[in-house]
Amino acid sequence: MARVRRKRMHCNNKELHHKYKTKRRTKDLDQIQEDLKPENKAQLLSQEPDEDLPGLGQFYCVECSKYFVDERGQHEHRRSREHKRRLRDLKDPAYTQKEAEAAAGLTTDNKRSTAGPLLAASPMSLLSIKQANEQKSALATAGKSTMDVE
Numbered sequence: 001m002a003r004v005r006r007k008r009m010h011c012n013n014k015e016l017h018h019k020y021k022t023k024r025r026t027k028d029l030d031q032i033q034e035d036l037k038p039e040n041k042a043q044l045l046s047q048e049p050d051e052d053l054p055g056l057g058q059f060y061c062v063e064c065s066k067y068f069v070d071e072r073g074q075h076e077h078r079r080s081r082e083h084k085r086r087l088r089d090l091k092d093p094a095y096t097q098k099e100a101e102a103a104a105g106l107t108t109d110n111k112r113s114t115a116g117p118l119l120a121a122s123p124m125s126l127l128s129i130k131q132a133n134e135q136k137s138a139l140a141t142a143g144k145s146t147m148d149v150e
Helices: 015-024 030-034 038-046 071-078 083-092 096-103 116-123 123-149
Strands: 057-060 066-068
Touching: 030 038, 030 083, 057 071, 066 071, 071 083
Parallel strands: none
Antiparallel strands: 057 066
8 A cells, every 4th residue: 555645735835825814924123113102102092992993902012013912911921021021122213214325325414325336346436535635644644833933
């Protein structure tokens, strides 16, 4: 009697992976920091009962953006490692769009784009930077010598 091959359907099924990944997705930290502002927090904590949400939407953790069935579940969550880790992450301020662009090298200085990594790595630009630095130092030493004379 031959052995029946086991079906392995779920290991390479990308649709299933995507479905469960998006199902567990929570808000990002910058979105939660917007919710922590006093006007937004008060609105989230005093919601109207909604039959589609767990616990009718009355037990909500603003920091983790999760709903709970009852007060006991919410209390257990607040003592959990996951909640404490989220609180620690929320202490740091969120990155702004300006900071993100600066980190990517997309900043502008006087409406001119600054030198990107490719331009700075070329030998031609390094030579021009060296020459500019030498000119600045020559001007600075010339300026000091004229001040000494006066």
